[in-house]
Amino acid sequence: MENNSPKVVSGKIPFWRDIRVLRILFQVIFLLGVILLLVILYTNMLKGLRGLGLTLNLDFLQDEAGFDISEGIPYEPSDVYLKAFWVGILNTLKVSVIGIVCATLLGLFFGIARLSSNWLIRTIATAYVECFRNIPLLLQILFWYTAVVGQLPRVRESIALFGGVFINNRGIYLPSPEPTSGLGIWLGFLGVGLLLAVVLYVVRWRKLQQLDRPGFRAKWALPAFLIVALCGWFLTPGRPFTLDLPVLQGFNFKGGMRFSPEFSALLIALSVYTGAFIAEIVRSGIQSVVKGQREAAKAVGLNESQTLRLIVLPQSIPIIVPPLTSQYLNLTKNSSLAVAIGFPDLVSVGNTMMTQTGQSIPVFAMIMTSYLVMSLTTSAAMNWYNRWINRVGR
Amino acid sequence: MEEREFTQEMKPPAHTKSPARWLKDNLFNTWYNVLLSCLVLVVLFFVFKVLLTWAFTEAKWGVIPANLQLFGVGSYPREQIWRVWSVIYIFCVLVGLSAGIWGALTLRFALVLGGIWFIGALSPFELSTRGWFLGAVATTVVSLLLGRGRTNLRPWILGGWLLSFPLIMIVLRGFGENGVLTSNWGGLLLTLILAVVGIVVSFPLGVFLALCRQSDLPAIRWISTAYIEAVRGVPLITILFMGNILVPIFMPGLDINQVLRMMLGITFFSAAYMAENVRGGLQGIPRGQHEAAQAVGLNYVQTMLFIVLPQALRSVIPAIVGQFIALFKDTSLVAIIGLIDLLGVARSVIANPDWFGLQAEVYLFAAIIYFIFSYSMSYGSQEIETALGVGEH
Numbered sequence: 001m002e003n004n005s006p007k008v009v010s011g012k013i014p015f016w017r018d019i020r021v022l023r024i025l026f027q028v029i030f031l032l033g034v035i036l037l038l039v040i041l042y043t044n045m046l047k048g049l050r051g052l053g054l055t056l057n058l059d060f061l062q063d064e065a066g067f068d069i070s071e072g073i074p075y076e077p078s079d080v081y082l083k084a085f086w087v088g089i090l091n092t093l094k095v096s097v098i099g100i101v102c103a104t105l106l107g108l109f110f111g112i113a114r115l116s117s118n119w120l121i122r123t124i125a126t127a128y129v130e131c132f133r134n135i136p137l138l139l140q141i142l143f144w145y146t147a148v149v150g151q152l153p154r155v156r157e158s159i160a161l162f163g164g165v166f167i168n169n170r171g172i173y174l175p176s177p178e179p180t181s182g183l184g185i186w187l188g189f190l191g192v193g194l195l196l197a198v199v200l201y202v203v204r205w206r207k208l209q210q211l212d213r214p215g216f217r218a219k220w221a222l223p224a225f226l227i228v229a230l231c232g233w234f235l236t237p238g239r240p241f242t243l244d245l246p247v248l249q250g251f252n253f254k255g256g257m258r259f260s261p262e263f264s265a266l267l268i269a270l271s272v273y274t275g276a277f278i279a280e281i282v283r284s285g286i287q288s289v290v291k292g293q294r295e296a297a298k299a300v301g302l303n304e305s306q307t308l309r310l311i312v313l314p315q316s317i318p319i320i321v322p323p324l325t326s327q328y329l330n331l332t333k334n335s336s337l338a339v340a341i342g343f344p345d346l347v348s349v350g351n352t353m354m355t356q357t358g359q360s361i362p363v364f365a366m367i368m369t370s371y372l373v374m375s376l377t378t379s380a381a382m383n384w385y386n387r388w389i390n391r392v393g394r
Numbered sequence: 395m396e397e398r399e400f401t402q403e404m405k406p407p408a409h410t411k412s413p414a415r416w417l418k419d420n421l422f423n424t425w426y427n428v429l430l431s432c433l434v435l436v437v438l439f440f441v442f443k444v445l446l447t448w449a450f451t452e453a454k455w456g457v458i459p460a461n462l463q464l465f466g467v468g469s470y471p472r473e474q475i476w477r478v479w480s481v482i483y484i485f486c487v488l489v490g491l492s493a494g495i496w497g498a499l500t501l502r503f504a505l506v507l508g509g510i511w512f513i514g515a516l517s518p519f520e521l522s523t524r525g526w527f528l529g530a531v532a533t534t535v536v537s538l539l540l541g542r543g544r545t546n547l548r549p550w551i552l553g554g555w556l557l558s559f560p561l562i563m564i565v566l567r568g569f570g571e572n573g574v575l576t577s578n579w580g581g582l583l584l585t586l587i588l589a590v591v592g593i594v595v596s597f598p599l600g601v602f603l604a605l606c607r608q609s610d611l612p613a614i615r616w617i618s619t620a621y622i623e624a625v626r627g628v629p630l631i632t633i634l635f636m637g638n639i640l641v642p643i644f645m646p647g648l649d650i651n652q653v654l655r656m657m658l659g660i661t662f663f664s665a666a667y668m669a670e671n672v673r674g675g676l677q678g679i680p681r682g683q684h685e686a687a688q689a690v691g692l693n694y695v696q697t698m699l700f701i702v703l704p705q706a707l708r709s710v711i712p713a714i715v716g717q718f719i720a721l722f723k724d725t726s727l728v729a730i731i732g733l734i735d736l737l738g739v740a741r742s743v744i745a746n747p748d749w750f751g752l753q754a755e756v757y758l759f760a761a762i763i764y765f766i767f768s769y770s771m772s773y774g775s776q777e778i779e780t781a782l783g784v785g786e787h
Contacts, residue, residue: 026614136764138727368627376627
């Protein structure tokens with residue numbers, strides 16, 4: 001009779017079947033492959049650079065740039081490349097920050113509108129979202145730039161709004177606030193108001209805790225601060241700010257703030273495009289709070305605003321924040337499409353630098369590092385906020 | 395007896411409402427909705443008035459039919475246009491057969507496709523073009539009828555779809571000097587090629603990267619994480635610029651044409667995003683599934699292929715299709731690099747002095763085409779979701 005019982009493996013497992021050895025071996029092979037690839041690329045790069053007669057260093061950043069940048073902080077063509085690049089970074093940040101604010105407002109508005117009980121409002125919001133989400137951003141930027149902003153009337157025939165805003169094919173002119181000598185006094189008022197607000201906030205908080213009731217903690221602090229700020233505004237001799245109005249002088253407007261056509265088109269396109277995505281995020285965030293929660297809140301006797309503030313928002317914000325963060329990052333990265341219409345952002349300036357100096361590798365490294373730093377800072381901030389929001393264990 | 399009569403008298407409440415009732419419920423149910431509706435209606439009236447006046451009296455739509463071939467295939471040589479039609483026919487055969495075998499969503503797709511060809515055949519094109527369109531209708535219908543009920547053909551059709559991909563490329567390119575250089579590919583054709591290649595290649599690559607990132611081997615995990623985060627941190631346009639400028643430096647001697655370089659750029663970019671979507675699905679799979687698979691004796695590859703991935707991918711279909719749509723729209727960025735895709739054609743038409751000042755018309759037309767493709771993808775994804783019952787478990 002044959003013995004069918006399994007054979008007892010004697011001695012050690014051979015190394016080619018030992019999972020511990022295999023794991024290390026597998027990783028070593030993988031790493032070697034990656035390193036080999038990098039080495040090949042590196043030697044190729046050296047060869048390629050030698051062929052082009054270039055060396056890899058950052059000295060060129062101290063050379064005179066020699067090209068003009070149409071907008072941004074004060075800059076002369078005689079400034080160095082590093083300064084030019086800095087102007088590009090600031091331009092990217094400017095359009096991104098303003099764009100994020102506008103896109104969030106648009107998104108909030110249309111996201112809530114999509115949940116309206118009014119069919120007309122709901123349908124318009126849906127149409128907005130579906131239209132702008134499904135068309136490439138680059139096409140939208142070009143459309144706004146060439147077909148809308150580019151078709152605005154000439155300077156002489158500017159569209160005037162509210163007496164201080166002028167729109168023409170050279171840009172959008174807005175009144176800009178100019179600080180006066182009274183600004184210091186007003187800031188003092190603001191400081192006092194803030195102090196008062198903090199005190200009132202704490203007092204109200206304590207009181208609510210004592211009563212053990214939900215309520216709006218800043219109910220006293222907010223109006224108090226506003227009243228002090230407003231009083232300060234009127235009590236300050238000569239007002240803290242004066243408005244610098246744009247005025248038509250000769251062939252162009254002088255004074256005030258100017259948004260160039262490139263900037264305006266880019267800003268509109270970025271805000272409208274990202275706003276459509278944010279609207280969907282807001283809608284799904286609010287819808288994710290189950291109906292029972294609202295009904296329960298009603299049953300407990302909370303009113304509409306309390307339900308929204310204490311029940312719906314605390315549950316939907318943690319759901320909204322992560323995708324919202326990635327939309328903000330997307331907007332920042334998408335602002336690089338400015339290169340198509342000549343807005344001097346990071347990529348656009350970087351491109352000019354590359355063609356002028358031929359130093360493509362360091363410039364690419366600088367562009368990518370800048371974006372990575374922006375992305376990582378934003379995600380770090382948003383992660384911190386997310387943790388703070390989620391601090392109450394759900 | 396009486397009881398039955400009683401039940402017969404009970405009719406279900408009518409589902410349809412009278413228009414007046416509907417208006418009252420949906421537009422004028424509260425005082426502020428009355429106000430809002432009136433306000434919106436007035437604004438809409440003026441907006442539509444301006445838009446329609448422009449569209450019907452001022453806009454010069456003649457630019458569209460005059461450049462239709464350019465929009466479709468760019469500067470693809472006229473005498474080689476049969477290559478494009480062959481590709482369309484291959485596609486029609488596959489769609490028709492799939493529709494016959496699977497029915498449901500594929501059937502609807504085939505019918506819409508056939509409808510589009512039919513409209514093409516009736517449109518006032520040249521006679522040869524209308525003939526090609528008519529052929530496409532016939533091909534779709536014949537293969538639909540051939541495929542009906544032949545469920546045993548399913549694996550063959552799937553294989554056919556996989557094989558069609560390289561086949562289409564070869565047909566479009568041809569060989570050597572007699573073929574069509576990729577620099578002549580353009581218009582919607584180029585947009586679709588870039589999108590399809592990007593989708594087909596970046597999907598498995600993304601799954602692979604996601605698995606690497608979830609791996610418990612630190613070296614592999616770190617490298618794939620670094621890749622994913624680095625790519626997601628930078629805009630696509632810089633990657634495309636890099637493909638254009640740096641590839642010749644890093645790979646001297648390797649003569650890659652521009653279309654291929656853009657394909658690589660889009661694919662590597664999209665793969666990182668795909669990986670993050672897939673990772674979301676992977677993280678949603680409970681540990682017990684892995685452990686159960688191990689207990690049954692499946693190895694890593696089997697566990698992933700048969701147990702984990704089918705569940706993980708199904709749960710992230712919306713995100714994946716969303717990424718496909720994003721990729722499709724992102725192909726328009728190659729117009730900045732200098733390829734003549736759909737958007738590139740639009741730009742070159744506008745730059746043509748014959749069609750001076752027609753930006754709005756041309757861009758609107760391009761936007762509608764992009765919209766149709768993106769929207770049908772998202773519609774399809776919703777249908778697939780319902781069909782698979784995602785979110786019902």
